[in-house]
Amino acid sequence: MTVTRVLHAPEKVTPATRERVLRIIEAVGYVPDLVARSLTSARTGVVAAVVPTLSNSLIAEVTQGMSQTFARHGRQLMIGASNFSSQTEEEIVRSFLARRVDAIYLTGTSQTPETIRMLRAAGLPVVQGGNIPETPIDMVAGTSNTIASRALVEGLIKRYRGEIGYIGHDPVDNDRARDRKRGYIAALEAAGLQPQPGWMLERPLSMAGGADGIMALLAQPDRPRAVFCGTDVIATGAIFACLRAGLRVPDDIAIAGYDDLEIAGQMTPSLTTVRIPRFDIGVRAAELIDMALAGERPVEPVADMGFQIMWRDSA
C-alpha cells in the first residue's frame, strides 16, 4: 500500500520512506501491473481501432493521428483488421469488448446491427471515422464522401461535357466506396445526365486494379472523356497504365482520384483529387474519445472535417 501511495500520491508519504521505496522499486525492477490495476479501476487505458486494413496510406495516417494523440494521455491503441468485412468487424468488436477497452474507433459506417447493438449495450465511447453516417452510433470524425465526390464530379462534368466514367472498389461493407459512387451518380443526375452502366466499373483497390479498369474503359467503342476513380490508388494505377499505353493524360483521357495521397501532387501529370484531412481525422477522433473518457460529452459529437478539391494537371 505504501508503494501504491509512493506512485500515486507521493506527498502522503514521508520523504525518507519514499526514498526507501523508490530505491527498492529500482532494485527489484518493480513495474506496476496495469492488468491488475485495470481490474480494480475498470479502466484499461486501451482504445481499440477497427480498420479494414493497415496496408492503405489513408487509413494508416488516420491511425497514426490517433496513436500520437493518445500517447499524450498514456493510452495505447489496439488494432484489429476487418479486411473490409462487416462480419469480421463484428467479431473483432466482440473481442475488444471482452478485453474491456475504454473506447472504440470504427472505420466507416458499415456496421452490422449486432455490432451496433453490442456497442450500445456496452455504453462506451465510440467514434465512427472517415465518413458521415446518417444515424451515428455515438460520435463521428469524418467527411461526407458523397458530398465530396459529388463536388469533384460536378467539376469534371463542366470540364468534360458530362462524359464521365467511374472506377471504384468493392462497395460491399464499404460505405466510403459506396458513397463515392453515390456522389458520382448524384452529380450526373443533378446535371440531367443518365449514368451509363458500361461506364461504371468495379476493380480491386490497387494500382493494378486501376490499370485494369482504365484499360477496360478505354477499350469500349463509346468511351468517356474523363474518369473519376474512387481512390488515388486506383487513379494513379490508371494514369500509369495510360502512360504505358502511350495515351496522354488529360488530353486523351482525364483522370481524377480521391484522398490526395502524397503521390498525387508529385506524379506527372499531377493528380486532380479530393484532399481529406486524414491525419486530422485521427487526431479529432482521439480528442473526441479523450473528452468522452474525461466525462465531458463533446459539444459537437459529429465532427465534419471537410474536404478540398485539388485541381491539378490530370483533369
Next chain:
Amino acid sequence: MTVTRVLHAPEKVTPATRERVLRIIEAVGYVPDLVARSLTSARTGVVAAVVPTLSNSLIAEVTQGMSQTFARHGRQLMIGASNFSSQTEEEIVRSFLARRVDAIYLTGTSQTPETIRMLRAAGLPVVQGGNIPETPIDMVAGTSNTIASRALVEGLIKRYRGEIGYIGHDPVDNDRARDRKRGYIAALEAAGLQPQPGWMLERPLSMAGGADGIMALLAQPDRPRAVFCGTDVIATGAIFACLRAGLRVPDDIAIAGYDDLEIAGQMTPSLTTVRIPRFDIGVRAAELIDMALAGERPVEPVADMGFQIMWRDSA
C-alpha cells in the same frame, strides 16, 4: 464456476445445465472479462508491436501480416509508434511491459541498452523485424539491409561505371537506413571506388525529400550517373522530380530504390529496386512468437527472409 466450465470444458457439464447456463448468458449478455482472466492466467493474449510510424506502406504491410496471423489464435495487436526515436521506443516498451503483453515485436535493431535490459529481464518472446542484427535480443524476422543494398549497388556500379550517388533518410536510430547506406559504401569500396561525400545526401523520408535530394545532386557540377535511394518513396519522388524537370530516366540519370512498393512496378519508368517480403516478414514474426508462446523454442530463431533485386526500367 459452472459458467466457467460451460465456456471452457462443456463436456464436464450436464447438457441440461449447459443449456440453462447458455440461455442465461445470452439473456444477460454476459461476456467474460478477459482482463480478469489475464490476471489469473498471466497471459493477456496481446502482442505489442513498436513501429516507427504507421504511415509507411512497408511497415504497414509487416504489421498487416502480423495482425492476420495473430487473429487465427485470438491474439490482438497493440501498436506503439516510436516516431523513429529509440528513446520513445524505450518508453513504449516500458508501457507495454507494464501492460503485461505476451510478446513484443520491434521494428529494426536500434534499441537502447535500457530497452534491451528491460526485455531481457522480462523474459518474454521478442522479435526484431526488418533487418538482421549482429546480436539479436531474441528472435528475428528480416533481411540484411546491408547485403541487399550492396547487391543492388554492385549491379549499378557495373552498369554505370561506378558513378553512383546516394539519397538516404536519417540513419539516427534507424538501422535500416544506416545499413542501406553501409551497403552502398561497401559496394563502392569492394569495387575499389572512393565514396564521394558530395554524392551522399540525406533527406526526409518522403517523395518531396527525394525530389529535393535529386535536384541537389543534379545541381552539382560533377554529378553521378546513377543514384541509389534508401527507399522507394525517395526514389519515386526523385523520378517524378526528374520528369518534371524534363530529364529522362534512366538516360539522363538512373535511379534505383529499395522496398518494391506497388508503385515501383506500375510507374513509368518502372523502378529498379530491392524486393523484400514485407507481408511475409510480418507473418513469420507472428509465427515465431506463436511458437515461443506455445513453449517450443523455434529451431531457427533468426529467420533471414531474403530479398530479390528487381531490375526494371529506371536503372
Next chain:
DNA sequence: TTAGCAAATGTTAGCGCATACATTTGCCCT
C-alpha cells in the same frame, strides 16, 4: 433398499492493485 462411487456441481482462495477504514507514529502544547 442402500452402500459405493463417479460425475456433476459448489466453495475457497489468490492473481496485483487500490479504496476504505484501522492503527501507529511523531510532534505540539499544556
Next chain:
DNA sequence: AGGGCAAATGTATGCGCTAACATTTGCTAA
C-alpha cells in the same frame, strides 16, 4: 511528562476469473 491530534503507515476487502479442493447428486450393483 503525557494527552491529543494530525500525519504516516498498515490491514481488510473486492474487482472477475479459474485452479484446486469439497460436497452433492445420481446411478449402479449387491
